[in-house]
Amino acid sequence: MEILMAWRNVWRNPRRSVLTILAIAFACLLLIFMLSFQFGMYEVMINAAVKVQTGHLQVIAKDYDKDMKMRWVVEDPQAVGDLMLAVPHITAHTFRANGFALLSSRDRTYGGMVTGVLPAREREISSTASTIRQGAYLEPGDTNQAVVGSLLAKNLHISVGDELVLLGNARDGSIAATVLNVKGVFSSGMDEYDRSAIQIPLPYFQEVFAMRGAVHQVVAVCDSLTAVGPAQSTVTGNLPKVKSKRNLECKSWDELLPGLIQSIQMDLGGGIIFYLILIVVVAFSIMNTFLMAVFERTHEFGTLMAIGAKPARLTKMLLYESAFLTSCGIILGIAAGCALTIYVESTGITLGEAQGMLRQYGIPNVMRPELSWLTAVTGPFVVFFITMLTALYPAFKVRKLKPVEAMHAI
């Protein structure tokens, strides 16, 4: 009966209750949509960076990711590759070697990062082949062919078919020099990468840079982001079996892309501040509603106390009422928030020309939120928690009432 009473009390002032419910629902909707949107964006960013640059996992000589020294190599890439074949969830792997070099066209010279890749395997792992804007990607059997980042090509004033002189440091300290033929130009969308990256076939790289069969990175991808952790520990556990002068280590994408993780954390941090402000505003309006409701009914509470109700009973009833209001708002908010998110997930939102962080990490200009349990439940849960917390104040305020004084109030 008390629950029934609380339910009826909620609908005593339908307009006010509906407004309160809508405020709560709106806060939930906004939280669900924005969180889903942010997480959707992060996933795209991570996937893009992983696809273009790092892969999910890399086996490298210790500290190679911090300081790319030519001589810190993986001497027996085949042994590491065989090891990866046996690890569950790793779907593909490839080898890469990198060397910094001066690149000269007919009238300009720029520094660039030359990467030796296995064209066929690289297609399975990175998206570079699909971002070719001009010409074609490398094929197995190519020798002194190169694909060049679009901004680098622009800086060097070269296009497909032009020649490029490469001058660098080989593994043994000697000079690596060759002439490359531009076969294609790619544009990953990540400015930094497109400004410096150039790919050539790995065997040719090994010859030019005197690698003696060694590579710098064994790059692997997994079937999902969640599988990366377990796969990493399996690989790490098996690495000591591979002989190497310098210790090898297995790093995951987030360790290899600290900048990306930082950007995400900063973005999320800013978002959280905004969400908290939103929730506090909603909480105050709800507190106002609850206080008014208690204030208006002082006389009635006086009567209830006079006929023998203890303050705890009134507090309980008021908390039921708040719980009803909040639950209605939250259920409505979750339903509307999920509906909106799913709708936008299917249509996508077209952004203008991507800017800043987006541009840096190669985000496409159609964005889709990504609804998940996390994004659907976190916001509403926090709203519920904060709202019930604010409801405590008026609910406990009735404890101070004295029956005679309360009945005097009209």
Add this chain to the structure above:
Amino acid sequence: MSIVHIDNVTKTYRQGKVDVHALSGISLDISKGGFTVLAGPSGSGKTTLLNLMGGLDNPTSGSITLDGEVITGLSQSRLADMRLEKIGFVFQAYNLIPVLSAQENVEYVMLMQGVPAKERSERARAVLDDVGLEGKYSRRPAELSGGQQQRVAVARAIVSHPSIVLADEPTANLDSKTGQGLLEIMCEMNEKRNATFIFSTHDQMVMDYAKRLVHLKDGRIVDDETR
């Protein structure tokens, strides 16, 4: 046997810097089953005295014994229990709970006492029948007339067989005919259920129903007649 024993009770309100002596030395014995009316002009202390008897407030000095138990100085929580078990209230302004139906209003007291649902419902209907509200069980207060609301209030006050029923000007908001009807019902309940009724009023018609009439003036008893 006396159900209420009031011993030299005073009540002083502080209003700003002045003390208002609402009651100055009241001693009174009320016997079980009586139908007592407190009469007196406005400001004479009727409401104050009823509130003290009902444990809604504590006297400034003196003591009050209710059904053998001294209630002066009890904690708020004990007073609430005492009100729930021993006292029924009827207020001038009906004071029903607007979101509850007539039957639920009557049941609410029993709910707090922990009476099982089935018994609650039967007893509530029986007492509503007694006050002449058959068939109006599910009406909300807003759907009842003032007289009917006050009958629900009487039903709520007597349903759990309290030691005393306190009614502060129960007829003041009713026209004289409706008020008379209500008084008839209370008289009937007084006899049928042997409930002790204590009223306040300044209405001559109500005083005519009294078996005992106590006149108050300026916080003192000026006349006490039993008829």
